[in-house]
Amino acid sequence: MLEVSYLREHRNEAVQRLAKRKLQADITINDILRLDEQRRSNQSELDAVLAESNQLSKEIGQLFKEGKKDEANAMKAKTADLKEKSKELQVEQDQIKHALENLLVTLPNTPHANVKEGASAEDNEEIKVVGEKPLLSSDAQPHWELADRYKLIDFELGVKISGAGFPVYTGKGARLQRALINFFLEQNLEAGYVEYQPPHFVNEASGFGTGQLPDKEGQMYHMEKDDLYAIPTAEVPLTNIFRDTIVKSEDLPVRCTAYTPCFRREAGSYGKDVRGLNRLHQFDKVEVVNICKPEDSYGILDEMVAHVGGLLEKLGLHYRILRLCGGDMGFTSAMTYDFEVWSAAQGRWLEVSSVSNFETYQSNRLKLRYRAEDKKTQLCHTLNGSALALPRVLAALLENNQSAEGIQIPEVLVPYTGFDKIS
């Protein structure tokens, strides 16, 4: 959620930046500023009425104490008007606040100045390409065929137990999953992150805090009976650990990492996008979250990008980094880098990580602040990224490392898998 004070002081800048998303926001922002104006003038009017009313009550109390009952009772009559008036103003104020809030939540984050304007993935900027496309023989197979051939993943079994998009990993497939999770977590620990095991179901306040609600309501699994949401990413519980807190300045930056399964309804997806491991309802991911001072956030974003790139290099995967254009970025992000690995047998790029700086957009909702040097509280910046999402990494590993002899496991993973080849 954008800060009203920001919109007030930098109206034109906000409009310009939102235009990078191909969003015409000036009307909404004007409405917001008008409501904010109303809110403030209404509030000061209400405050004045309440101040007078408080004053009278004190005097009445004093009169009763002095035994001047008649005078006190006479004074009571005067409060009736004030009471009436304050009630009216309060009702009005609540309406204004609701209207303001309803408008505010419709505005996405303002893209950073360096983010390119654009409508869709077509306009994303390719920042860096690492490695080369592996040369595979003409009979190379896509990962779903390899998974079947080596009995690594049973998609049919998942359909029987749950439905499409819920694969069952078996044998070396399951062990490879576990190895990847451990490898990623260990690498994150080495980079200074603290490991967490958060809940996999969250309440509505948490969903709102990180911005999934109300924006992505339909994309989350919701348990009506208990009013809980299955997490679409560990970002939600991890970041919400710090909801409604004032972090000590010297404790920043806070760095945390967690492995969790992620649940997504993926309503509306179809075709080759959902084949095999490309898009699932349940998948595994190791996430990193950073909370820091505003002046540090873009440095930390670069750090995260370097860290995630390092993971992919250790796995020997050919990948590229994209800086998303305004229109392709998530609702809550100010700048996002996507990491895509090359899927040799499918001949396409697959997204395996998304690293974003949310600036104060989430912390404003979360009421996540720190105490600055001048002793005042100030909103933190929040960032997160996948390090990494497993299914597409697995897909690329299987496809790119296949040969007639089987599938070669990257050296860095062998200590975690306990085997170096699938055959």
Add this chain to the structure above:
RNA sequence: GGAGAGAUGGCAGAGUGGUCGAAUGCGGUGGUCUUGAAAACCAUUGACCUUCACGGGUCCGGGGGUUCGAAUCCCUCUCUCUCCGCCA
């Protein structure tokens, strides 16, 4: 699932109709003392909205009510804890 208790400042914990944004202790910060530290002592220490400022207002789990006046009384919701039951 059954029974009971509770929700107050960073934490612990008083407060049962006005002088309570709230005792006290711990913690934090500043100081005195000390070669330094500890101890002791003194002072200070919640958040939010609004104002250039002075000031004003809101907040004692959420919402509603009674009253001139509510942390305190009433209704309601949510959550937590304890005991019993069930159970990984």
